[in-house]
Amino acid sequence: MEDKLTTVETAKELGLLPEEFDKICEILGRVPNFNELSVYSVMWSEHCSYKNSIVWLKTLPKDGERMLAKAGEENAGLVDIGDGLGCAFKIESHNHPSAIEPYQGAATGVGGINRDIFTMGARPIAQLNSLRFGNLQQERTKWIIRGVVKGIGDYGNAFGVPTVGGEVYFDDCFTVNPLVNAMSVGIVEKGKTVSAISYGVGNPVFIVGSHTGKDGIHGAAFASKDITEDSADDLPSVQVGDPFQEKLLLEATLEAIDTGAIIGMQDMGAAGIICSSSEMSAKGEHGMVIWLDKVPTRQANMKPWEILLSESQERMLIVCKKGHEDKLLAVFDKWDINCEQIGEVTAGERLHFYMHNELVADLPAESLVLGGGAPVYHREYREPAYLQEIAKYNNAAVPEPADLLPVMQHLATHPNLCSKKWVYQQYDSMVGTINMTTNQPSDASVVEVRGTDKALAMSVDCNSRYIYADPHKGTAIAVAEAARNIVCSGGEAVAVTNCLNFGNPYNPEVYWQFVGAIKGMSEACLALGTPVTGGNVSFYNQSSYEGPVYPSPVIGMVGILDNKNQHQTLYFKRPGDLIYVLGEMNNDLGSSQYIYSYHGIKHSSCPHFEIDAEVKLHQVLHQIRANNLAESMHDIADGGLFINLIESGFYNKLGFNISTDAALRTDAFLFGETQSRAVISIDPHEQPVLEKLLNASGIPFRLLGEVTEGAVRINGTEYPSIEAFGQLYDEALGQIMEA
Amino acid sequence: MKIGVVIFPGSNCDRDTLHVFGEVLGQQVVPLFHKETDMQGVDMVVLPGGFSYGDYLRSGAIARFSPIMEQVIAHANRGGYLMGICNGFQILTEAKLVPGTLLHNESRKFICKNVFLKPQTTNTLLTQGLSTSDVLQVPIAHGEGNYYIDADGLKALNDNDQVLFRYCDAAGNITAESNPNGALDNIAGVTNKGRNVFGMMPHPERAAEDILSNTDGLRILESLLSLVK
Numbered sequence: 026m027e028d029k030l031t032t033v034e035t036a037k038e039l040g041l042l043p044e045e046f047d048k049i050c051e052i053l054g055r056v057p058n059f060n061e062l063s064v065y066s067v068m069w070s071e072h073c074s075y076k077n078s079i080v081w082l083k084t085l086p087k088d089g090e091r092m093l094a095k096a097g098e099e100n101a102g103l104v105d106i107g108d109g110l111g112c113a114f115k116i117e118s119h120n121h122p123s124a125i126e127p128y129q130g131a132a133t134g135v136g137g138i139n140r141d142i143f144t145m146g147a148r149p150i151a152q153l154n155s156l157r158f159g160n161l162q163q164e165r166t167k168w169i170i171r172g173v174v175k176g177i178g179d180y181g182n183a184f185g186v187p188t189v190g191g192e193v194y195f196d197d198c199f200t201v202n203p204l205v206n207a208m209s210v211g212i213v214e215k216g217k218t219v220s221a222i223s224y225g226v227g228n229p230v231f232i233v234g235s236h237t238g239k240d241g242i243h244g245a246a247f248a249s250k251d252i253t254e255d256s257a258d259d260l261p262s263v264q265v266g267d268p269f270q271e272k273l274l275l276e277a278t279l280e281a282i283d284t285g286a287i288i289g290m291q292d293m294g295a296a297g298i299i300c301s302s303s304e305m306s307a308k309g310e311h312g313m314v315i316w317l318d319k320v321p322t323r324q325a326n327m328k329p330w331e332i333l334l335s336e337s338q339e340r341m342l343i344v345c346k347k348g349h350e351d352k353l354l355a356v357f358d359k360w361d362i363n364c365e366q367i368g369e370v371t372a373g374e375r376l377h378f379y380m381h382n383e384l385v386a387d388l389p390a391e392s393l394v395l396g397g398g399a400p401v402y403h404r405e406y407r408e409p410a411y412l413q414e415i416a417k418y419n420n421a422a423v424p425e426p427a428d429l430l431p432v433m434q435h436l437a438t439h440p441n442l443c444s445k446k447w448v449y450q451q452y453d454s455m456v457g458t459i460n461m462t463t464n465q466p467s468d469a470s471v472v473e474v475r476g477t478d479k480a481l482a483m484s485v486d487c488n489s490r491y492i493y494a495d496p497h498k499g500t501a502i503a504v505a506e507a508a509r510n511i512v513c514s515g516g517e518a519v520a521v522t523n524c525l526n527f528g529n530p531y532n533p534e535v536y537w538q539f540v541g542a543i544k545g546m547s548e549a550c551l552a553l554g555t556p557v558t559g560g561n562v563s564f565y566n567q568s569s570y571e572g573p574v575y576p577s578p579v580i581g582m583v584g585i586l587d588n589k590n591q592h593q594t595l596y597f598k599r600p601g602d603l604i605y606v607l608g609e610m611n612n613d614l615g616s617s618q619y620i621y622s623y624h625g626i627k628h629s630s631c632p633h634f635e636i637d638a639e640v641k642l643h644q645v646l647h648q649i650r651a652n653n654l655a656e657s658m659h660d661i662a663d664g665g666l667f668i669n670l671i672e673s674g675f676y677n678k679l680g681f682n683i684s685t686d687a688a689l690r691t692d693a694f695l696f697g698e699t700q701s702r703a704v705i706s707i708d709p710h711e712q713p714v715l716e717k718l719l720n721a722s723g724i725p726f727r728l729l730g731e732v733t734e735g736a737v738r739i740n741g742t743e744y745p746s747i748e749a750f751g752q753l754y755d756e757a758l759g760q761i762m763e764a
Numbered sequence: 765m766k767i768g769v770v771i772f773p774g775s776n777c778d779r780d781t782l783h784v785f786g787e788v789l790g791q792q793v794v795p796l797f798h799k800e801t802d803m804q805g806v807d808m809v810v811l812p813g814g815f816s817y818g819d820y821l822r823s824g825a826i827a828r829f830s831p832i833m834e835q836v837i838a839h840a841n842r843g844g845y846l847m848g849i850c851n852g853f854q855i856l857t858e859a860k861l862v863p864g865t866l867l868h869n870e871s872r873k874f875i876c877k878n879v880f881l882k883p884q885t886t887n888t889l890l891t892q893g894l895s896t897s898d899v900l901q902v903p904i905a906h907g908e909g910n911y912y913i914d915a916d917g918l919k920a921l922n923d924n925d926q927v928l929f930r931y932c933d934a935a936g937n938i939t940a941e942s943n944p945n946g947a948l949d950n951i952a953g954v955t956n957k958g959r960n961v962f963g964m965m966p967h968p969e970r971a972a973e974d975i976l977s978n979t980d981g982l983r984i985l986e987s988l989l990s991l992v993k
Binding site for chain 1: 773774777779783784797799813814815817818820873875877878903905907970972975976977978
């Protein structure tokens with residue numbers, strides 16, 4: 026064994042707590058050497074161990090009829106979509122790397138999440154992302170945006186899986202610490218999935234893919250601390266991506282699975298070889314011996330701990346059936362990918378790592394992993410002081426503008442609401458030729474499942490402002506909106522993956538936000554029948570300048586259209602069609618983009634939301650769709666009814682002539698963000714049938730007016746045409762970015 | 765007709781191309797892996813889109829040296845039909861099988877969106893089923909699609925009727941605004957002098973099914989099928 030023993034001081038430098046160092050000594054029955062201590066420091070980091078979140082994550086609903094793999098069981102969630110197929114999907118953050126090296130940080134985020142999907146044997150068919158950036162007036166913010174978007178594009182485009190949807194938000198709180206969350210969705214034949222497991226004494230262990238370098242060492246630990254002025258010194262913690270290698274790895278991996286030679290497989294993401302070997306071994310209740318000198322490296326003289334912890338991208342660990350090595354080697358040779366045996370499965374439950382015949386680390390696998398020996402903490406939490414500011418908010422005191430046009434122009438060009446064309450046109454959204462929303466836009470992205478009648482609908486949603494105002498209700502809204510998007514697209518909401526982006530969990534006010542978010546998510550997921558299949562927690566999203574970012578539990582949801590022909594689009598079809606709003610109209614302006622940026626009120630209540638009303642709305646929308654009554658269906662979200670209506674009009678350049686409710690404030694009617702509402706347009710002939718259905722349902726509804734040839738008319742006042750608004754909406758972000 | 769689709773490492777439209785010729789157009793299709801040298805008796809070869817060899821040098825610069833390409837080039841030199849889409853077009857220009865070259869987009873950004881195309885000639889197998897007054901909506905998805913050729917080359921292209929498509933607006937006007945990438949004279953696709961090799965940046969295979977609500981690309985690909993008649 027390496028002679029140099031460690032001290033509690035070394036442990037602290039590696040990010041471990043003194044009591045964690047004591048626990049390690051207890052587990053090993055001795056003082057760890059530096060290799061071992063490094064291993065614990067990453068495996069027990071927040072990123073790998075979920076030590077500060079797991080207690081609460083376990084309370085999330087994870088049962089459902091369609092579940093094939095529940096949260097925590099595999100690399101990603103897996104749901105049954107019928108026709109003998111499963112859908113694997115997951116979302117993950119790459120926030121810290123993107124903060125200091127936007128291009129590689131975002132690119133490797135895309136690579137990592139796709140590997141999580143194909144390591145299970147599923148072929149990724151669609152990608153989404155959820156991005157939050159800071160103040161657009163700052164050149165540095167634009168630099169981050171350009172880098173992140175190009176990073177996602179270059180990696181995802183070359184990888185050859187369409188980026189079909191996403192969201193982009195801007196707020197000053199994300200200026201230093203942007204949020205970059207990537208989601209991947211894949212399809213696998215039921216029974217052909219591969220587990221991240223290791224068993225069978227004597228079975229050979231292979232490393233496949235890229236050479237191992239010094240990049241990304243301590244990346245998981247880096248992700249588990251605040252961003253400070255010194256963070257740029259952590260640059261080597263950012264990995265470098267190679268999408269070409271990933272594409273080859275995808276094809277080779279799926280082909281290798283077909284040979285039947287594979288026992289188990291796990292991609293190497295955070296904490297590299299040590300993470301894969303320990304998690305697979307712990308799961309299979311076996312030991313493993315690894316000869317680190319056999320790992321192909323990019324540079325000579327890498328230290329054992331560097332090889333163990335390297336987060337070099339595009340690598341997999343494979344446990345192969347003994348005697349079937351040739352099949353594995355043939356496939357990887359065909360694709361010109363490294364495939365080296367570096368160890369074998371052993372009896373017992375210990376991991377032994379050798380370097381040139383010298384034992385350099387000897388650890389019980391179980392002690393390293395989540396659900397095993399990794400620490401579990403109950404953090405204290407308390408209501409944040411800022412909630413008192415929110416409690417002071419008086420909706421009635423918000424002045425109502427005499428002229429609505431400046432508000433309309435403000436909202437139509439606001440970066441949070443306007444077209445994100447400048448971003449998404451840099452992503453290949455059409456490769457794979459299954460994206461049905463390219464030419465038929467709907468609230469959720471819809472892709473056909475080739476070889477079946479079905480389609481999948483998917484959406485990522487989170488309004489951080491709402492969650493800041495009320496984590497519980499705000500997160501429930503995020504779930505509800507994702508489901509609403511799917512329902513408005515003709516689908517049935519099925520299951521959730523989440524990416525929980527918060528500040529430092531040791532700050533009780535931040536932790537209070539986290540706890541509230543989990544409770545709200547549980548409540549909404551139970552009510553909507555969408556279990557949580559897994560996801561990712563990203564704490565420490567805060568900077569020394571701005572404090573914690575707005576809490577951002579991003580919800581990624583997948584839904585099913587049993588028949589792809591039931592795809593419902595969001596845009597107006599014909600002049601003269603009638604426009605209805607379904608759901609409650611009221612005077613609520615809380616947390617709307619309108620009062621936040623037009624009036625500059627940064628502290629206000631979370632929008633009105635009741636889960637029962639949401640469930641009811643979805644039932645009604647399903648009925649409308651089943652009876653084929655609606656020409657268009659579009660949920661009311663950020664920016665309120667007005668933004669909804671112009672978005673419905675752009676595609677066919679059709680406007681609207683509507684009247685508001687005289688009993689309500691006009692600004693609240695048009696720009697308020699009360700939840701559980703949707704707009705539909707119908708052929709006038711369907712009016713009696715629709716109104717009968719709506720009356721029977723008991724949900725509030727209102728005939729707003731009708732679709733026009735292009736004019737925008739509200740309460741008899743003529744505004745600029747839909748084409749004029751369209752131009753503002755389309756070009757706003759590009760003008761800022763190219764300025 | 766038997767169509768071979770070459771799979772380079774990094775090709776990512778190979779499956780889409782096999783699907784459209786096989787499933788949608790009902791032709792016999794075979795994948796031709798880059799390491800192979802057996803052309804399997806194909807009538808026509810398609811070089812699909814993607815990022816062959818990662819496009820780490822210039823797009824298409826390395827692919828042209830792969831073993832299968834030697835056979836593909838021989839096939840084209842014998843007068844065999846060969847089509848390159850997107851990255852496939854880039855490979856054709858690198859291999860000098862069609863004139864010109866493809867530079868970075870003027871915006872220096874990757875661009876994925878629907879564009880409109882106007883056929884410029886009906887005197888090729890690929891465009892004979894179209895009309896020069898057609899306006900076809902077909903998507904692009906590339907970072908290097910900015911077609912360039914020197915003045916003499918351009919004159920020869922025009923004189924020999926070798927321009928297949930130009931970018932246009934929805935009404936069919938060939939304008940600067942409708943040019944997505946800065947391509948010289950809005951050129952979106954060209955053929956060689958022998959009129960048996962076709963290169964185009966837009967992806968007809970991405971507009972070839974009802975489920976995608978656009979079949980303009982199918983009209984282009986269907987023209988090829990008259991080869992069997």
